[in-house]
Amino acid sequence: MVKAESASRPRRFGSWVRSDLAVGPALIAPAVILVGVFVLWPIARAVYLTFFDYSFLADRSAFIGLTNYLEWARDPRMWHSLWISVKFFMLYVPTSMAIALLIAVLIDRLANAHFASIYRTIFYFPVVLPAAIVFQMWIWIYEPTLGFMTLTGEAVGADTSLNWLGEPRTALGALAIMNVWRHLGETVIFFLIGLANIPKENLEAARLDGASEVKIVTRIIIPLLAPMIFLVFVLRLKVLELVAEPLFMTQGGPIGSTMTYGLQAYELFHQEDRIGYANTWFVLMAGLAVAAAAFAGKRMRQFQN
Template sequence: MQGRTTVHAWLMLSPALLLLVAFTHYPAIATIWHSLFSTPRGSRPARFVGAENYLALAEDPIFWQALMNNLVYALTTIPLSIGLALMMALWVNGKIHGRTALRIAFFTPTVLPMIAVANLWLFFYTPDYGLLDQILRTLFGWGPTNWIGRTETALGAMIVVAVWKEAGFFMIFYLAALQAIPPNLCEAAAIEGASRARIFWRITLPLLGPTTLFVLVNAVINGFRLVDHIIVMTKGGPDNATALLLTYVYELGFRFWDTATASALTVVLLVMLALTAAVQFLVGEKRVHYR
């Protein structure tokens, strides 16, 4: 009987396992393998070069600039998107007028394709005629600014787009978690004289721990994965000011056809994400309280 149950369980899991192996594990192993060979050129086949592609990356200044840009991008978008999502969820979870309309407004950027979002923000950032410059001129009298054409502001402009896109998505998870918290806990604390701030820090926030861990893992992945708008809006420019690791992978692999170096860079990115996820789960699980 136990053997039949085991076989049945594996049969039920087999479709998901096949998809996972075909589209996740096999591509990752193939990428590691290709990173150890040179790029085939015409009639010249690929040859084994070992760690040469990784050494070439270590000597590539654009790689280090893309890495620093990506760290700034991730370390900014992650806390901003999560914090904004939590604030929005707390707001629309309360008894306020127009709550449904607010939820729809906050969630709308999530359902828009990233390409459409990029083109929308291209209009916002257009010098002189864009919505942002129009508002700043009206309120403060500022002149036109090339927001995505200047190295000082281009990366910040991309961060704003990413936070605007992600916050509504994370808000849905926080909203569902808030509605799952038994109201009698907060009512009992209020009867005991606890302030709203104390209820939030001592009751609400700890009970949101599992959701925060899930959102944090997704935010970290998106911090290195969400680059569609950069490819559309700046293509990594100006002067590599918005170049991230994934945009550099795209440039190496599809513009210069240097698949070997692109594979090595992909492996570096995978290792970074794996280590970050491991640290998150090892540290986060100790601080998360499951009900």
């Protein structure tokens, strides 16, 4: 009887705590292992290689300390490509965010949920297209003889002699236009999520008080969307290391007008086989992106206050 009573007695609180402490680490262990193997280890390896003159093909690995960092600061290719990337960022990000905000506000005001869903799908469709298809499609659009831009210019009587991807003054802007179209739907979805969290009563009260639609957007919607705008800004910082678009569409030309920071580092890695030096470029750009995100976050908090 004593054994039966002890067997049916509930476990004490301490035993439950010990059990939970054992189960918790076991549940998060797979995620920790994945992050360690596919995120932390590659980052640590990349930083480690920046201190070496490492070449895969030449089978060379010599410790050189901070030499790669000093060369990076003195390299004219770095300053040129960094300026190209900053110009691309300024062309692409503000334009994309402004257009996406306008579209998101218009979709959010649709009374018919079915139509709103259709428009969301239409604008998000380019996001899911394979990159190679998008790049080839826009090469055809920019084709200087029979491309869509040329034929459209002829139809409206505009100058059709412009070679969008073949002239230094237009090539970078052409890549920015393509990226705006390609990623617009993603930004629209982010802004729609933010708009869904804005109380409609605030907007209706502003309209009853006689506020114009422009003031509603600038004085109510944009301040309340500041966290989402900041998120989109941080996500778009990755274009500072843009590689695929100029590599596929312009190969960095014409005359280096689309030789972005990321493409220059890519060529250092794959063509010159200077793997340690190329890693220095990527590590320092990551540091610059983190600094830019921190600065933007500080300004956002000041704007909200």
